Amino acid sequence: MEKFISFDEIKKSLEKKETDCRAIVQYYLTNIQTKAHLNAFVEVYEQSALTQADLINEKLANGNAGKLAGMVIGIKDVLCYSGHESNASSKILQGFESQFTTTAIQRLLDEDAIVIGRLNCDEFGMGSSNENSAHGNVLNAADESRVPGGSSGGSAVAVQANLCTVSLGTDTGGSVRQPAAFTGVIGMKPTYSRVSRWGLIAYASSFDCIGVFSHTVKDNALVMQIMAGHDEYDSTSSRKSVLPYSQLLHFDKKAKVAYLKETLDSPALQPEIKANTLAVLDKLKSEGHSVEEVSFPLLDFILPTYYILTTAEASSNLSRFDGVKYGYRTPNAHNLESMYKLTRSEGFGEEVKRRIMLGTFVLSASYYDAYFTKAQKVRRLIKDYTENLLNEFDYIIMPTTPSTAFKFGEHSGDPVAMYLEDLFTVQASVSGVPAISLPNGKDESGMPIGLQVICNSFKEAELYAFSNYLTELTS
Numbered sequence: 001m002e003k004f005i006s007f008d009e010i011k012k013s014l015e016k017k018e019t020d021c022r023a024i025v026q027y028y029l030t031n032i033q034t035k036a037h038l039n040a041f042v043e044v045y046e047q048s049a050l051t052q053a054d055l056i057n058e059k060l061a062n063g064n065a066g067k068l069a070g071m072v073i074g075i076k077d078v079l080c081y082s083g084h085e086s087n088a089s090s091k092i093l094q095g096f097e098s099q100f101t102t103t104a105i106q107r108l109l110d111e112d113a114i115v116i117g118r119l120n121c122d123e124f125g126m127g128s129s130n131e132n133s134a135h136g137n138v139l140n141a142a143d144e145s146r147v148p149g150g151s152s153g154g155s156a157v158a159v160q161a162n163l164c165t166v167s168l169g170t171d172t173g174g175s176v177r178q179p180a181a182f183t184g185v186i187g188m189k190p191t192y193s194r195v196s197r198w199g200l201i202a203y204a205s206s207f208d209c210i211g212v213f214s215h216t217v218k219d220n221a222l223v224m225q226i227m228a229g230h231d232e233y234d235s236t237s238s239r240k241s242v243l244p245y246s247q248l249l250h251f252d253k254k255a256k257v258a259y260l261k262e263t264l265d266s267p268a269l270q271p272e273i274k275a276n277t278l279a280v281l282d283k284l285k286s287e288g289h290s291v292e293e294v295s296f297p298l299l300d301f302i303l304p305t306y307y308i309l310t311t312a313e314a315s316s317n318l319s320r321f322d323g324v325k326y327g328y329r330t331p332n333a334h335n336l337e338s339m340y341k342l343t344r345s346e347g348f349g350e351e352v353k354r355r356i357m358l359g360t361f362v363l364s365a366s367y368y369d370a371y372f373t374k375a376q377k378v379r380r381l382i383k384d385y386t387e388n389l390l391n392e393f394d395y396i397i398m399p400t401t402p403s404t405a406f407k408f409g410e411h412s413g414d415p416v417a418m419y420l421e422d423l424f425t426v427q428a429s430v431s432g433v434p435a436i437s438l439p440n441g442k443d444e445s446g447m448p449i450g451l452q453v454i455c456n457s458f459k460e461a462e463l464y465a466f467s468n469y470l471t472e473l474t475s
């Protein structure tokens with residue numbers, strides 16, 4: 001059977017009638033089965049994917065198929081899909097079946113994408129290694145003794161190992177970009193509000209974004225342009241019009257690029273990552289682009305700001321899981337109060353409980369101003385600084401992560417070491433601007449390295465075009 005990497009290849013094969021949608025789904029189902037030990041999928045929708053494939057074959061024959069006919073997607077286990085279970089990879093949502101479909105997914109279905117299954121992740125999106133999942137660890141296909149990154153670890157590995165054409169993840173502080181870097185695929189977080197979050201199980205609502213994993217920039221751009229745009233069910237979704245990103249990939253400008261001194265001087269940065277990032281910057285210079293070093297004095301404040309604000313929001317968002325309405329309910333309670341307490345104690349994992357406690361603390365009356373209010377003010381400083389920089393420069397370039405994929409267990413027991421994984425990804429999240437991770441070579445042990453490119457809000461078209469250029473430049 002032929003090997004499909006990109007949607008372009010799929011489309012060409014379909015056009016030449018070398019394959020059909022059933023054969024494409026079958027190809028991915030076989031891969032999923034052979035690589036089941038990677039634990040990327042929590043659930044495979046084998047029957048419905050094949051039925052859908054037959055329907056789309058008919059549409060193709062009738063000439064009325066949508067733009068994504070032949071594309072097979074996997075969805076992160078925090079995105080609701082009507083009639084299917086969604087757990088946020090948490091015991092507390094065991095058995096929960098959604099009554100509606102995430103808008104972003106619905107828009108892809110409307111264009112005839114086929115959803116092949118639900119992908120493993122860190123519980124409620126909280127983590128950087130996928131080790132916090134009620135469904136168990138996901139293995140990195142480049143080295144199975146290493147983590148795939150998180151929280152969208154299953155989504156990253158599903159694309160890395162060719163278990164679907166593209167996958168959806170969510171990115172609150174790096175959950176798409178960091179696993180993309182660890183697995184050597186492309187991962188894009190759009191501008192905050194660009195894609196509706198209706199149907200996404202909330203973690204930190206002022207940060208959460210739905211993002212895309214793919215092998216090619218073009219596939220990523222195509223999926224993003226279809227998902228993006230206003231949604232009457234999500235009042236935070238932007239009304240700005242959406243450009244056809246996938247048709248605007250030609251890049252022929254001279255770019256003004258900044259890189260942040262503090263990121264490349266960071267003692268946490270692995271030498272090969274620094275070398276590969278500098279190599280890209282040098283290439284850009286030699287191609288006549290302007291590349292300038294700038295200082296980012298706020299780097300040290302980003303992680304504390306992110307973890308104060310996201311835990312605060314999480315503690316509020318996750319208060320709805322109480323064992324009364326849906327999901328897990330403890331069998332050990334004797335009255336209402338013990339039912340709440342035991343359900344939440346037994347249903348949530350360690351990391352989620354840690355964050356609920358932290359968030360509750362920073363929101364408590366005596367500490368609210370000292371932590372929450374202060375963090376909001378620092379967020380404004382970071383956002384202003386980043387936006388000013390992006391008004392002066394077209395792009396900011398930095399490594400996606402300080403290190404490549406680490407071994408299982410290496411950071412467990414040390415939450416701060418785990419939080420440091422997000423050092424370079426949270427700037428775009430705190431500021432709400434779009435950011436992408438592109439593969440940028442490998443380290444000495446063969447593990448993929450990620451290059452992050454950041455752009456100003458709603459400049460997804462420019463970001464995709466430059467990314468396309470960069471992937472050609474570095475390949």
Ligand SMILES: NC(=O)C[C@H](N)C(=O)O
Nearest residue numbers: 125126127172173174175
């Ligand atoms: N959700 C994310 O974007 C990942 C981040 N490491 C977090 O745990 O918050």
